[in-house]
Amino acid sequence: MRVDLFDFDLPAERIALRPVAPRDSARMLHIHGQQGLTDHVVRDLPDLLRKGDCLIFNDTRVIPAQLEGTRGDAKIGATLHKRIDLRRWQAFIRNAKRLRVGESVDFGRDVVAVAEERHEDGSFTLYFEGDDPVELLLERAGTMPLPPYIAGKRPTDERDAQDYQTMFAKKDGAVAAPTASLHFTPELMAGIEAAGIETATLTLHVGAGTFLPVKAEDTTEHRMHHEWGQIDADTAYRLNSVREKGGRLIAVGTTSLRLIESAADADGTINPFSGDTDIFITPGYRFKAIQGLMTNFHLPKSTLFMLVSALMGRETMQAAYAHAIANDYRFYSYGDSSLLIPA
Template sequence: MNVDLFDFTLPPERIALRPAAPRDAARMLVVTPDGLADRTVADLPGQLRAGDLLVFNDTRVIPAQLEGMRGSARIGATLHKREGPRRWRAFVRNARRLRDGAAIDFGHDVTATAHDRAEDGSWALVFAGEEPVELLLERAGRMPLPPYIAGKRDTDARDAQDYQTMFAAEPGAVAAPTAALHFTPSLLAALESAGVEHATLTLHVGAGTFLPVKAEDTADHRMHAEWGRIDPATAARLNAVRARGGRVIAVGTTSLRLIESATDADGRIQPFEGDTSIFITPGYRFRGIDGLMTNFHLPRSTLFMLVSALMGLDRIQAAYAYAIEHGYRFYSYGDASLLLP
């Protein structure tokens, strides 16, 4: 499909630079075949049915943004995928100053050497020493806010909390599964009281989620792989919910993509551990999920293509136009949508 079909104009003032407080006070646009409804995230228990199950991503964002020096050259690096105990694939700013084996000093006694430049321009960074890389990043790294936020303000201490979900447990993501940022313990308790269950899986979100689609046709776009896991008990539980007539609602496109990667042709969700580079565009037949709660996405992005596949391109374009007109806040720290096809 032509990528221009997934374009729209977003006024810059619609980009949220801070999350709502409290988190579940964010607005939520409910989109169904019957139309649109304005709600808040706190209204979610009333929008679902007893027996439904929400699936959250329990990945934890690491401080994956690094600034360093190679000689007199300033080098910026954003880690996006672990390739080994001390080796991470990274997108590098000022990469023309690197060569294979070049050492980068990130300060705080943190150094790495660059190896194996890939076709997409990324480098493998191998960190020196014996300390776990996670500890090195705690010293030298900072939270990797999306460029549409980081370009407008500096990362600060608030982001260490704001850009982490209440489910964050498994370190490895370089971007938050942002739909889950809206959840609080009190909202989870209200959902449980309404008979709505929840489960978790793990998908370590990579920096590729922010990369623009540069191809003119979706068939020519290559997704970056991300590592995920659904354990056997969780897979069995999701299948049991659907078998008894409940709905599996993915919270976030990351949860949805992993479930769909793990679902076989008969609609059975299988245990999964490994990389996925699934790319969902209109025409895709969803097999493992029955709905999606997600934030509002960038124009021409793979995530906007995904929600268009779920709800239909015309319906999602109309929903986004409504959200823009009625003051919804967009992107990672913005408001939510509940998509029930």
């Protein structure tokens, strides 16, 4: 399909630079296949789902993966986006023309990395020197990797260390937050439990590639980034049991959705999973296991807007986003939410 079919005009003032407080007071647009559009807030979620449904969360934890350093007199920025091994990360490099394979970047605070390899997409493999775990080095020298549409408007600060982490964050490895889960609070989770709605967690380490624009003119020409994910056997069993009892699987975030669909058979059975996924969901895709999605509002011509268009229909989502813009919904990572139920 033509990528320009997924374009829309978004006023700059609709981009949220900070989250609302409390988190569950964010607005939420309910997009229902039979009932159309209705406006809510996130804390209404228990009333919009059914007893026996299951919300699926991503328990990845964002690491301080943004680094600023020097190579000689050149300033070099690095955004880590995929772990290779214990000491190596693949990274997008700012001012990459000033960095060659074999050269070292000093990120300060005794954190030095060697550019070992340059990849076709322009990214580098960085090898971090020393004996300290890379996680410890990042805690010393790194900052929270805010999305470019936020970081370009204001500097990262101490608030972001909390604001850009979900209450489910447990396993280090993401360089972008599973932002749909940012809206959840202990109070909301108590309401979800009281309503008889089940919950489950999986892990998908979100990469910085999620922010990359689609530069191709046709979706068939776009190369999706890889991300590592895991669904353990117990979680797979529980999710299959929910489906067998007639409950719906509602992914909280496109990351949870993509991993579930990667792990599912054609009949919807979810298998244990551990490894990379580069699934690219566009209109025409037949969903195997997921029956709903809670997600924030995405960028024009992004793979994520293509995904929600695949779930609900492109015209439906264009109309929903037009409604959101006209009614002052807040967009992107720190913005408002939507609940998508196809039928």
